[in-house]
Amino acid sequence: MVHIRPIRADDGARLNEAYERLSPESKYRRFLGVKPRLTSSDTRYLVQVDGRDHVALVATPLDDPESIIAVARFIRSEQDSRAAEWAIVVGDPYQQEGLATALLERLARAAAERGITRFKATMLADNGPAHRLVRSLAPGATRERHLGTVDEIEVELAS
Template sequence: MIPAIDFSAPDRFAPLPPRSSERFARPRVALSSEGERVRTHDGRELVLRAIEPGDVAAMQRCFTRLSPEDIRRRFLHAMSELPAPMAQRLCRIDPTLETAFVLMDESVKPAEMRGVGRIFVDEATDSAEFSVLVEQDWSRLGLGALLMQRLVDDSRRRGLYELWGYVLLENRPMLELCKELGFKQRLIPDEPGTAQITLKL
């Protein structure tokens, strides 16, 4: 049974805690006609926007740049390629149950996908499962935290009770990020090496 939500609680929509300034620099974000223009502390620019059906090729190219370790951490098992039907499914979302944001690098042609974050809503539990991936060369710039913030914002806009995801225990950067953002962690007895992390919204 899902516990009742106290909408009058003053901290229900409290902002996420800021990330550690000693280890991560916050990217600068500005609105643009394409979405949100993001500038990292080292001067690189990306566009943060909703995923589109035309992003299939960029998603497949992004997959080819991932290390086997990155793939296993994101998909929780090994994959040698991202099949076209799967890429098409990931880019053609059902907006009533899904949200997906991408970080696009438009300094190259064709534009390349450098990160993606998504949620899938479970209406039965009033919650959403999330996943976040940032390409290795763009990591530790605060982009994962930015994607997570947008997913949290969207989950709250939807009025959901909880945001959650599965993370391998070896994926320390992701666990560290989620801890800093207020997520709670618990081990999965039936899946050694895996934690479920949750954030009450």
């Protein structure tokens, strides 16, 4: 059982520890490249969200609230206030249990409440789980761009 809550400014150390625990493949898939660890400015940026244009949710085990096991976030587009880019990562031991689906549903609801109608994600073309996740978010209306090894997929959010 997990608890889902908004990220907090004091989550920096917890986020770094969560990142260190990820497998190289999960890190690569999250950041679309090699990124062994977060820099201090990455961490600052990732925890200091404004709750409106940048929203992040974390999951912690009910019996271990100090441990972050998954993070989902969206950042509103500067060019289009009704669109946002989202990203997600679930710790390797917790994958394939529906956690990303649950987090993404919550994230999409938070986005819709803030006037966002389109959700875009960038993922490796061979990232099967991420593609399945997008399909579960919006089975029908998607717009896709295939850019070599990377796919950009945009969905309309249910209002």
